[in-house]
Amino acid sequence: MLNTSTLKNLIFDLGDVIIPIDLTAPIRNFAMLANLPEEQVRELWMQHDIVGQYETGLIDDDAFRTHVRTLLKNRASEPGSETVSSDQWADEVIDTAWNTILLDLPIERIERIKELKSGYRLFLLSNTSPIHIRKVNSVLTGMGQPPLEELFERVFYSYEVRLAKPSPEIYQHVLSEGGLVAEETAFFDDNAANIKAAAGLGIQAEHVQPPLTIIDYLKDL
Structure with a gap:
């Protein structure tokens, strides 16, 4: 359960949080x-x-x-x-x-994230590759939506920062670069190990699990 009274920053994973994926x-x-x-x-x-x-x-x-x-x-x-x-x-x-x-991108997830920009600082943190990011941005612009780099205040891609979740260092990097206080920050990810690592640093970590989607986890914000 998020402590919304202190919440100022939202960090999103990409795969299976914003865009559904099929790892196989x-x-x-x-x-x-x-x-x-x-x-x-x-x-x-x-x-x-x-x-x-x-x-x-x-x-x-x-x-x-x-x-x-x-x-x-x-x-x-x-x-x-x-x-x-x-x-x-x-x-x-x-x-x-x-x-x-990469599976079909639900437009309602993008619209909900855009709505949150007025009340929170938004960030993206993803273990990903350049080929995937170019494809996601192509899909977004094809839907008339902004690319990831414009949708969020900052994006943190594992291949750019040379770190990957669930290493604590990548979360510390995001907090430091964004000037974020852990307790004022929520992190949404579908991977239990990533959630555990973030929570260990005091971040409000939410494990996004089906049948719920990120829309459900954002409904009270």
Whole structure:
């Protein structure tokens, strides 16, 4: 339960808070492209920690795509198959498969956040990648809405700050950069570990869980 009497700042996660996501979709689509079992692609993904490196800025867009091509190289084609070898995948093919994690964006969530700008300072904190952010902003502008960087006072992307949730350092970074007092700040995230870490710093952390959506958690603000 939020202490609204002291609340001045709202920090939002992006995936499954603002925009619904399907974490299994990229693996499923890369497996289909590479003509491989999903479990094999998932194991390769985890073994090489491509996502972790990309989302903390250790590799850029081009390096991410190169890693994907190399990881699935010589696995994406069989003799007589029409499957295109991974080293021939265009950037757009990889980006499209990677962006299948993003589902339809409910416009009412954006409108509610915009309504809150008059009463609170709004921030975004997301473990994410540049390809995903460009796609989300493209969807937003296509809906006639402002991009994330205009929707919020400040955005904090893991790949830019070189930190990721649930590390306490990333929350301390947001508090410091925003000049925020933890007890005056609410944080909304769908991940229990992220919520626990934020709460450990005194932030009012709200675990967004289905069947409720962020709209439900904001109804009393």
